Amino acid sequence: MISRFLFLLLTSALGACATAPAVDYVELERNDLLSGRALFGEKVLASEMPDVDVLQINDDMRAFIAEGVSDANTNVSRLGRLLSSLVDDGYYEAGYEPSLSQTAEETFASKRGNCLSYTNLFIAMAREAGLIVHFQIAQVPPTYDAVRGVLIRNNHVNILVEGGQFYYGGTRDVTIDFNLEDPSGYPTKRVSDGYGVGLYYNNVSVERWKQGELRAAFAYLLKAFHAGGAQNADLWVNLGVYYLQGNQYQQAVEAFRVALALDSRNQSAIGGLGRAFEGMGDVHQAAEYDAQLSRYRRRNPYYHFARAQLAYGEQRYDESLDILKRAIRLRDDDHRFYYLQGMTFRELGDLAAARSSWTRALEESTLHWQKQRYVEMLAAVND
Numbered sequence: 001m002i003s004r005f006l007f008l009l010l011t012s013a014l015g016a017c018a019t020a021p022a023v024d025y026v027e028l029e030r031n032d033l034l035s036g037r038a039l040f041g042e043k044v045l046a047s048e049m050p051d052v053d054v055l056q057i058n059d060d061m062r063a064f065i066a067e068g069v070s071d072a073n074t075n076v077s078r079l080g081r082l083l084s085s086l087v088d089d090g091y092y093e094a095g096y097e098p099s100l101s102q103t104a105e106e107t108f109a110s111k112r113g114n115c116l117s118y119t120n121l122f123i124a125m126a127r128e129a130g131l132i133v134h135f136q137i138a139q140v141p142p143t144y145d146a147v148r149g150v151l152i153r154n155n156h157v158n159i160l161v162e163g164g165q166f167y168y169g170g171t172r173d174v175t176i177d178f179n180l181e182d183p184s185g186y187p188t189k190r191v192s193d194g195y196g197v198g199l200y201y202n203n204v205s206v207e208r209w210k211q212g213e214l215r216a217a218f219a220y221l222l223k224a225f226h227a228g229g230a231q232n233a234d235l236w237v238n239l240g241v242y243y244l245q246g247n248q249y250q251q252a253v254e255a256f257r258v259a260l261a262l263d264s265r266n267q268s269a270i271g272g273l274g275r276a277f278e279g280m281g282d283v284h285q286a287a288e289y290d291a292q293l294s295r296y297r298r299r300n301p302y303y304h305f306a307r308a309q310l311a312y313g314e315q316r317y318d319e320s321l322d323i324l325k326r327a328i329r330l331r332d333d334d335h336r337f338y339y340l341q342g343m344t345f346r347e348l349g350d351l352a353a354a355r356s357s358w359t360r361a362l363e364e365s366t367l368h369w370q371k372q373r374y375v376e377m378l379a380a381v382n383d
């Protein structure tokens with residue numbers, strides 16, 4: 001599913017809204033920022049890591065399409081057959097692994113991966129079947145992982161299929177999604193193949209960083225830029241995080257400001273600037289960014305939800321409930337808030353309150369499988 005972007009600390013998890021400062025970068029300065037010299041003492045090359053054809057298909061994949069998909073007469077029927085064939089063959093059933101980013105070929109062979117893996121697979125197969133498909137970014141509420149003192153936000157990618165659904169005598173575009181949550185109703189943005197391939201390299205970069213392979217992580221991030229991700233503000237945020245963790249504060253500031261020049265509402269860039277100026281000893285500017293972060297946190301329900309998840313995972317159940325109350329005051333129609341609230345009440349032994357929370361989760365859920373899950377949970381606590 002997932003495009004993984006680094007955040008600096010839990011306290012900077014979602015950042016703050018702000019107008020981007022004026023940034024005037026000549027290309028030479030930006031290229032030096034991408035050289036890695038300040039971190040490694042020499043220039044790092046993207047070519048140090050192997051190129052990957054993320055959307056390449058092989059003969060087995062072509063045969064799969066030829067046998068049950070490509071002879072359909074319309075785009076709508078080809079799309080339906082492709083989905084049915086993949087599901088019938090065991091894809092998307094039990095192989096979801098949130099940290100496993102794979103190419104289309106790898107996903108086809110293993111039937112495992114995250115939603116970016118499955119997106120790569122589907123785009124490659126759909127194009128072989130003659131469909132016109134694109135990567136699409138879905139702005140669903142993010143999920144989080146914490147690694148080595150850094151909070152990692154998991155963003156979401158899915159697929160736009162042109163003319164994939166019949167609609168009042170014609171056809172319309174349709175979104176195909178392999179998320180575990182309902183993405184409908186959230187803003188989406190179609191992006192280029194280069195942007196999508198950049199997400200893959202970025203994921204590999206993060207995984208290498210998690211393993212302590214810092215130079216390899218930097219090289220893979222460069223490959224993400226070169227693939228077509230230079231307009232992706234989150235890649236510049238990750239670059240800033242790498243510099244920040246190497247105590248190269250001026251370079252971190254430059255990277256975060258490029259991110260803000262591309263996306264003036266990028267919350268992680270705001271948080272990054274606060275940490276970078278703090279590292280430089282500029283208490284005044286650090287305090288300004290921290291104030292922006294604080295204002296944003298207070299009104300962002302998903303920041304509170306992330307904190308409540310962390311408290312629950314650390315068995316601080318009373319604290320989790322208090323934080324969830326703030327999230328629900330800000331947004332009272334997200335079933336996940338009530339799900340976690342019910343889980344927390346159950347851990348505290350208050351089954352009546354758990355039932356009440358899960359009943360509300362059932363009311364707010366939108367997908368059949370979600371509702372079924374809550375029905376089963378309610379039945380279990382009623383027995």
